[in-house]
Amino acid sequence: MQYEFTLPADYDMGIIRERVAAKGHLLDDFPGLAFKAYLVRERGVAGSPVNQYAPFYLWRTGAGMTEFLRGPGFRTLSADFGRPPVRHWLAAGLHLGPAADREPTTAVREQRPVPETEDAGEALDAALAGLGDRPGLCAAAVALDPERWELTRFTLWHHDAPDHGTRYRVLHLSRPEIRDL
Numbered sequence: 001m002q003y004e005f006t007l008p009a010d011y012d013m014g015i016i017r018e019r020v021a022a023k024g025h026l027l028d029d030f031p032g033l034a035f036k037a038y039l040v041r042e043r044g045v046a047g048s049p050v051n052q053y054a055p056f057y058l059w060r061t062g063a064g065m066t067e068f069l070r071g072p073g074f075r076t077l078s079a080d081f082g083r084p085p086v087r088h089w090l091a092a093g094l095h096l097g098p099a100a101d102r103e104p105t106t107a108v109r110e111q112r113p114v115p116e117t118e119d120a121g122e123a124l125d126a127a128l129a130g131l132g133d134r135p136g137l138c139a140a141a142v143a144l145d146p147e148r149w150e151l152t153r154f155t156l157w158h159h160d161a162p163d164h165g166t167r168y169r170v171l172h173l174s175r176p177e178i179r180d181l
Helices: 016-029 063-068 071-080 122-131
Strands: 006-007 033-041 051-053 056-059 088-097 106-113 137-145 150-157 168-175
Touching: 016 033, 016 168, 056 063, 056 106, 063 071, 071 150, 088 122, 122 137, 122 150
Parallel strands: none
Antiparallel strands: 006 051, 033 051, 033 056, 033 168, 088 137, 106 150, 106 168, 137 150
């Protein structure tokens, strides 16, 4: 699951960093949540054209996601920034990399269509296996949007990530139930 708040070009991103520093720990024990990566993009940093707050969640249960979306944290966020559209996918796998015990600093979201001529299961397996155990990889999640037939691969890195996809800076990682799916 991911939602994005694109903020004005002159927005003080320190406000987001302070908010995450003060409230990020609130989901460190949230039931049904594998992990939440508190992500930002800052205009002019690492090639980003925008200021954006765009957290990414990997849920172990649909009930956990539902509870979060109807709970006080999301209600407060929506009151402060407006209720965002929430993208959600079917989780197809999670791979913990060699740096799984390290704090991630960078995240990358890659998305690509799965054409009708391609087997969706094989595409998902290949997206997960294609990462292997690259140095610096904390975790890789693969998911499918069956409405759009779009594959999403989300990776967390302990150091700078490969230069492809949409890159984010990780401000905090809540990981109450992270383990291989």
